Amino acid sequence: MHTYIIIKEDFFTGIRGKRKKTICKNQTLKVGVLYMHLGNGLKGCWRVLEEKNEPQGGNP
Numbered sequence: 001m002h003t004y005i006i007i008k009e010d011f012f013t014g015i016r017g018k019r020k021k022t023i024c025k026n027q028t029l030k031v032g033v034l035y036m037h038l039g040n041g042l043k044g045c046w047r048v049l050e051e052k053n054e055p056q057g058g059n060p
Contacts, residue, residue: 001024001025001026002024002025002026002027002028002029002051003022003023003024003051003052003053004022004023004024004025004029004048004049004050004051004052005020005021005022005048005049005050005051005052006020006021006022006023006038006042006046006047006048006049007019007020007021007046007047007049008044008045008046008047009034009045009046009047010045011034011045016047020049021042022052023038023039023042025038025039029048029051030048031048031049031050031051032047032048032049033047033048034046034047035047035048
């Protein structure tokens with residue numbers, strides 16, 4: 001499972017929205033790439049800003 005920080009972006013002007021969202025996806029996305037329709041409730045163009053790698057359970 002991959003966790004990403006994304007932001008909405010206008011396709012024609014490149015203007016970005018004000019609020020970032022965090023999503024979890026099974027598929028691998030590339031940081032910096034503009035994606036269309038990332039899933040339910042995420043219509044439009046979304047730019048991947050960052051990938052967060054969090055430890056997957058277990059004891060240290």
